[in-house]
Amino acid sequence: MSTSVDERVTDEVEALEAILMDDVVIKRVDDVPQSIETVVHPSTGDDTDQQYVCVTLEVKLTPGYPDNSPEVTLRNPRGLDDALLAAINSQIQEKLIDCLGQPVVFELLELIRENLTESNLPSGQCVICLYDFTEGDVFIKTQCYHYFHSHCLASHLIAGRKYYQEELEKLPNWQQMQAPPYQQTCPVCRCALTCDVDTLKKAPAPVESITAPPFRLTAELKALQLKMAALLSQQVAKGGVVAVGDTGPPPLTITSPADNENEASIGSASALPDAKPELGNGHNGNASHDAPGSPQRGYKGPYRGFNRRGKPGRRGRGASR
Ligand SMILES: [Zn+2]
Ligand SMILES: [Zn+2]
Incomplete structure (x- = not known):
């Protein structure tokens, strides 16, 4: 060679x-x-x-x-x-x-x-309804080679257009005029689609969705519902759920630097980012003593030293002894 x-x-x-x-x-x-x-x-x-x-x-x-x-x-x-x-x-x-x-x-x-x-048939599930593709199903392959039951994709695109329209109507007139027209997108990869929704809509529902046993509320499901309801109310109480309507506290609370300092001095956490560890006090290098969200040791960003005014960290450490 x-x-x-x-x-x-x-x-x-x-x-x-x-x-x-x-x-x-x-x-x-x-x-x-x-x-x-x-x-x-x-x-x-x-x-x-x-x-x-x-x-x-x-x-x-x-x-x-x-x-x-x-x-x-x-x-x-x-x-x-x-x-x-x-x-x-x-x-x-x-x-x-x-x-x-x-x-x-x-x-x-x-x-x-x-x-x-x-193997020229899609394998796996329709990501919209989570049922498999089975004999007798009418499905579509998008330009990006993703598959959906035609029925499911039609529902998805109709809902997408409705949502777009609703959001558009919330905008001031001049923004509505400038908004681009609604574009169908693939629910998996967001590739632009050009589907005839009217034709898709005529397809029957997925075979498995018709033959699936009717839904029954079992004792197991009831227990799960109770557990989830408790979790939801806990999250709502903490403001962790952006709920429709105005129940619960506001989801986002903006605090001033002064508020932060007060909070840091109340808690037992050390918020002093680069204080020298005091030898032998049992708290050396223990990251859990930093206030949540406070800059970490070695942090060099724009908020460096933010918590140092008033030395809340030192006071905090005293309180924890
Ligand atoms: Zn489907
Ligand atoms: Zn796709």
Whole structure:
């Protein structure tokens, strides 16, 4: 082998570019191909609407390829579950061993495509209703290769438009005029969508949502409801819940520096950020003695020394003894 590019590699890369054209990206350094990247789809003839899965294949050409195996990575899987990805990856490893000494990228493409064609159905759940995709379900694949029951996506987009409209109407007129029109987005990746909601709306509800047993309030659920209600009232009392209406204290209380100092002197916590630890007092370096939210030791930010006025920390430490 010379320092020039191996002829087998040049031929393979030329063939890939001739066949896949814009669908393949070859990265080169000084005209030497370094890596090959392409998105693999299942074989569905020319009907790309029927492709429900895809994966990006990246092949890094290691020095000495094809006499050495390249580094192969599968990225951005869409509609494929972990088990299937693992199966494809192990087939790839076998193929790399079988093909040592000869260009392997076309073989890999074929292997992955066969697997995708066999599994050309979304796996996993619809993230909107959390039911699986089953026989008889009507579902849609978005431009970004995410799947939803058509029925669910319609409900989601209708709700999204309604919310947008409600928020828009709260704005002053001049802002309403300048607001961009409502844009449908994918609930998973926020990619812009162009879906015909009227058509989606006609799809039946997910099969599993119809066949699921009717909801029953079990003793277990009742106990959970009680536990959650207690937790909610506790959070409301502390102002941790931004509730609709005006029940409970305001969710955000703005305090002045003076308030902070008073609070620090009442508590037993040391808020003095860079006080020298007093040896032998049992409190050395104990972070729990800093007031919550006070700058940490070593803190160099704009609020450095904020709590030092009036030495609340020293007083605090005295109180804790
Ligand atoms: Zn759904
Ligand atoms: Zn998406």
